[in-house]
Amino acid sequence: MSDDTLFARVKEEAHRSNPYPLFAALRECPVSRQEDGTYVAATHAAIASLLHDPRVSSETLPPADRPKTGNPFKDWLVKPVRDHITDTHRPFIFRDPPDHDTLRAAVMHQFTHQRVQAMRARSHVLVDEILNKLGDARSIDIVDDLAYPLPVTVICELLGVPPEDEEQFHGWATQLATALEPDTHQDDELRAENSRTFDAISEYMQGLIAQKRKAPQDDMLSGLATEGTDGAPRMSDFDLIATAILMLVAGHETTVNLITNGMLTLLRHPEELRRLREDPSRAPRVVEELLRFEPPVQFRTRKALCPITHGGVTIPESAPLVLLLAAGNRDPEVYAEPERFDPDRTDNRHLGFGGSLHYCVGAPLARFEVEAALVALVRRLKNPRLTADPPPYRQGSALRGPKHLRLTIDGIDP
Amino acid sequence: MSERPPSVEPNPDPQPSGGPLRVTVDLNLCQAYAQCCYAAPDHFVLNGREALHYDPAPSAAARADIERARIACPVQAIHVEDAGTAHR
Amino acid sequence: MSGAETRTVVVGASLAGLRGAESLRKSGFAGSLTIVGDEPHPPYDRPPLSKAVLTGEIAADATTLPNLVALDATWRLGVPATRLDRVRRTITLQGGETLAYDRLLVATGASARAWPDADQARLEGVFTLRGRDDAQALRHALTASPGHVLVIGGGFIGCEVAASCRTLDLPVTLVETGATLLARVLGQHLGSVVEAMHKRRGVTIRTGVKVKALEDDGTGRVMRACLGDGTAIPADVVVVALGAVRNTAWLEGSGLSFDEGGLDCDADGYALDTDGQADTHIAAAGDVARFPHPLYPGHPIALEHWGHAVAQGARAGRILAGHAAEPYAEVPAFWSSQNGITIKSVGLTEGADGFVIARGDPKEGRFLAVYGRAGRCVAAVAFDCARWLPAYAERIAAGAPFPPEPGGVDAGTFTILPLAFPEPAHEDEA
Numbered sequence: 001m002s003d004d005t006l007f008a009r010v011k012e013e014a015h016r017s018n019p020y021p022l023f024a025a026l027r028e029c030p031v032s033r034q035e036d037g038t039y040v041a042a043t044h045a046a047i048a049s050l051l052h053d054p055r056v057s058s059e060t061l062p063p064a065d066r067p068k069t070g071n072p073f074k075d076w077l078v079k080p081v082r083d084h085i086t087d088t089h090r091p092f093i094f095r096d097p098p099d100h101d102t103l104r105a106a107v108m109h110q111f112t113h114q115r116v117q118a119m120r121a122r123s124h125v126l127v128d129e130i131l132n133k134l135g136d137a138r139s140i141d142i143v144d145d146l147a148y149p150l151p152v153t154v155i156c157e158l159l160g161v162p163p164e165d166e167e168q169f170h171g172w173a174t175q176l177a178t179a180l181e182p183d184t185h186q187d188d189e190l191r192a193e194n195s196r197t198f199d200a201i202s203e204y205m206q207g208l209i210a211q212k213r214k215a216p217q218d219d220m221l222s223g224l225a226t227e228g229t230d231g232a233p234r235m236s237d238f239d240l241i242a243t244a245i246l247m248l249v250a251g252h253e254t255t256v257n258l259i260t261n262g263m264l265t266l267l268r269h270p271e272e273l274r275r276l277r278e279d280p281s282r283a284p285r286v287v288e289e290l291l292r293f294e295p296p297v298q299f300r301t302r303k304a305l306c307p308i309t310h311g312g313v314t315i316p317e318s319a320p321l322v323l324l325l326a327a328g329n330r331d332p333e334v335y336a337e338p339e340r341f342d343p344d345r346t347d348n349r350h351l352g353f354g355g356s357l358h359y360c361v362g363a364p365l366a367r368f369e370v371e372a373a374l375v376a377l378v379r380r381l382k383n384p385r386l387t388a389d390p391p392p393y394r395q396g397s398a399l400r401g402p403k404h405l406r407l408t409i410d411g412i413d414p
Numbered sequence: 415m416s417e418r419p420p421s422v423e424p425n426p427d428p429q430p431s432g433g434p435l436r437v438t439v440d441l442n443l444c445q446a447y448a449q450c451c452y453a454a455p456d457h458f459v460l461n462g463r464e465a466l467h468y469d470p471a472p473s474a475a476a477r478a479d480i481e482r483a484r485i486a487c488p489v490q491a492i493h494v495e496d497a498g499t500a501h502r
Numbered sequence: 503m504s505g506a507e508t509r510t511v512v513v514g515a516s517l518a519g520l521r522g523a524e525s526l527r528k529s530g531f532a533g534s535l536t537i538v539g540d541e542p543h544p545p546y547d548r549p550p551l552s553k554a555v556l557t558g559e560i561a562a563d564a565t566t567l568p569n570l571v572a573l574d575a576t577w578r579l580g581v582p583a584t585r586l587d588r589v590r591r592t593i594t595l596q597g598g599e600t601l602a603y604d605r606l607l608v609a610t611g612a613s614a615r616a617w618p619d620a621d622q623a624r625l626e627g628v629f630t631l632r633g634r635d636d637a638q639a640l641r642h643a644l645t646a647s648p649g650h651v652l653v654i655g656g657g658f659i660g661c662e663v664a665a666s667c668r669t670l671d672l673p674v675t676l677v678e679t680g681a682t683l684l685a686r687v688l689g690q691h692l693g694s695v696v697e698a699m700h701k702r703r704g705v706t707i708r709t710g711v712k713v714k715a716l717e718d719d720g721t722g723r724v725m726r727a728c729l730g731d732g733t734a735i736p737a738d739v740v741v742v743a744l745g746a747v748r749n750t751a752w753l754e755g756s757g758l759s760f761d762e763g764g765l766d767c768d769a770d771g772y773a774l775d776t777d778g779q780a781d782t783h784i785a786a787a788g789d790v791a792r793f794p795h796p797l798y799p800g801h802p803i804a805l806e807h808w809g810h811a812v813a814q815g816a817r818a819g820r821i822l823a824g825h826a827a828e829p830y831a832e833v834p835a836f837w838s839s840q841n842g843i844t845i846k847s848v849g850l851t852e853g854a855d856g857f858v859i860a861r862g863d864p865k866e867g868r869f870l871a872v873y874g875r876a877g878r879c880v881a882a883v884a885f886d887c888a889r890w891l892p893a894y895a896e897r898i899a900a901g902a903p904f905p906p907e908p909g910g911v912d913a914g915t916f917t918i919l920p921l922a923f924p925e926p927a928h929e930d931e932a
Contacts, residue, residue: 049892049893052889052890052891052893053893053910054860054911055907055910056911057911096911097862098862101868113451113452116452117455281478281481284481284485285485288485288486305909305911306910348485348490349490353488355488356889359447359488363449363486364449364452364453364486367453367486436566436567436568438547440808440809440812441549441808441837441839442808442809442836442837442846444888445891445892446888461842462841462842462843462886463842463844464844464886464887464888465839465842465843465844467559469560470547470560470564470566471560471561471564471566493568493570494568495569
């Protein structure tokens, strides 16, 4: 008999630093029902299967139901129309085909390998600039000093968002990322706050898009705002805003955790840190194993469109379905010694970037950024030591990572 | 995926059979995630939505990129033999 | 059984032979290993031969397969095996040399079915496409700016060759006796979708008619093809793409059960003799092996699929190395790429009694069809939507009900459509 409070405990902050024993318990059943009616898929096979299952929908957000303003004109006329628009023009991670495919294709059309390769080179330059600025510091917070600013700068440059506006949308991004956390829908206050944030960031994006139309530059937002793909018209303004926000938030809230989890993991495995320092060509293996071992996106929530039977459990229609990617990544049915960090493992079909239609768009960019960051950190930081292990964690359980990762160092090599 | 890298123009003449690396991709497994195309754009290209074209005999200079592509493949469909460490 | 004195011979330096040999070593086989191949080349990859090799993207000799496990093998390339003596446990090679074996893997594959008239088949400009040398010769002919290419046979190879010709901007006509291209595999409904795709790319298609004769210009060079309806098509390159026959002739006199459709095997993968008894010294894998598949009861099948050669080769290696036989129930799978469209299939459509468009829309060029037989899903075919396919492979393996449950994202109307497979009577005629 499985314990149907396991997933509730995953969400508790007390388990943030090490949720993996809970994941192991959840893996006892490939798919289990939790007491709140959520279903959790925890084995690699079940997750991989459900990721590809067309009966599983990504349209998980309930329709807008926002607090009234008190102004009857707004509440009865303006808001319903606007709410309808935001409901029907969600970013494509919350959409199913065929709309998902069309929107994603437009983004991929702009996300060229040339742009990614340019950002790969740029990441190395940015990392060095950031470290150089720290001078002869004797301590470093990996999160604030590097893991946050690097991906933010990269996504801003790629999209064509002015870096001086960063301060403004830093808070917005953090706020909107809570949409991926499982209990957001139940929390009225949080939803109201998200709704206000969405309005603010939409207005910002609208202005930026207008500028890009007037004076297009060589960036993704200009491309999305001015061209369609294959003769198809460009996406609607509402979809464009939603897409731009998605990319900006994704660039803010995921890679930061992969870099930080990476440095933390290397410090906990000094032999691997030493090997990476001596042989930077190991970086791709290290990053891929990190995506298995400490994935920044620990789970995603979907919805069953009709009853789905898996491993003897029937997920009822409309039930929320959690795909516990980070648990599948440590499934002993798939991995030898799954709890061991081993960059040399072969056949690493990890679920760190999800899979099937919604496979992470930014995956290649994230890999290059994290490689650049880790290679520079292990090469340049002199004698790095953790000041706290475990470090303090951010609140999120879906997007999981340290809030700070403070290291004591003996200096920074040039 | 709808990834749309530029299409490959046929060469008027075949490339020489190339370097010491041997690459094959299990195209049954391939789901066109295009991670190889980002890792090693000179050696892997998606033609159309899902048709992966790849260089089966890359030069030794491409070793790091090919290895990066192999590691990044979400379905682990890329097999590489390095004649530098020949088995035959 | 896998002691150092044991001798294993692999006949067929093919994908199945190579993966079988690798599997033997991985499974702990420590004895001597000899790999015999009739072609002078080390094992190479066939799928690019009708695509990237013809268009010149890659050279024919760049298709050599990666070798993934240290083999420590003796290679006998360019020498076909001509005889199998199961009493003495020897194989005779062309030239008379004999090789003794304790364990034998038969992976001799298949050959292109030749044009039925031998004199016409020998005309200059008439090609078949199976091996690396065939591809190189055809590539050479296509680079000489032929005035018109004729492809005989609208199966996957014929379709891919026609698509490659259009990529090279060559005028090409495809002649198929059936009602549509690919009708035998996909049914006429989807066959006509493929046909429309080729027509848009500029392939001239003649269906429901057969090529009666190939005529030369008086110097032994092919010049035109005469069709059953009295018309003629000028052609200076003719590609005969009429399917394959299994390379089993060398087994004559061995006492094994075989014909041009394959070497018969039992469910464990061992070769069967004419009395139906398994010879546990001999396994077969790849195109040449005809075996009972648990998902497709009724009659044994021989699959010409890349993934099957890999999987069955690996399994044959394990049993020859002395591991216990295991049931083989891999869901058949293949891909084809034509005109930049990727067609992927899982399961077998043969014998299906209906199909549904389960996702997408053929008009959009992106869709997935599920085939059913007697109320069970037996196959799924995806056009440019490979990421849906694994879900259907699972259902086929599980024998899930057909039509599949409705209610998925991007679901079609789920109307069961007739397949209209062609009558088998004419199938071997050109």
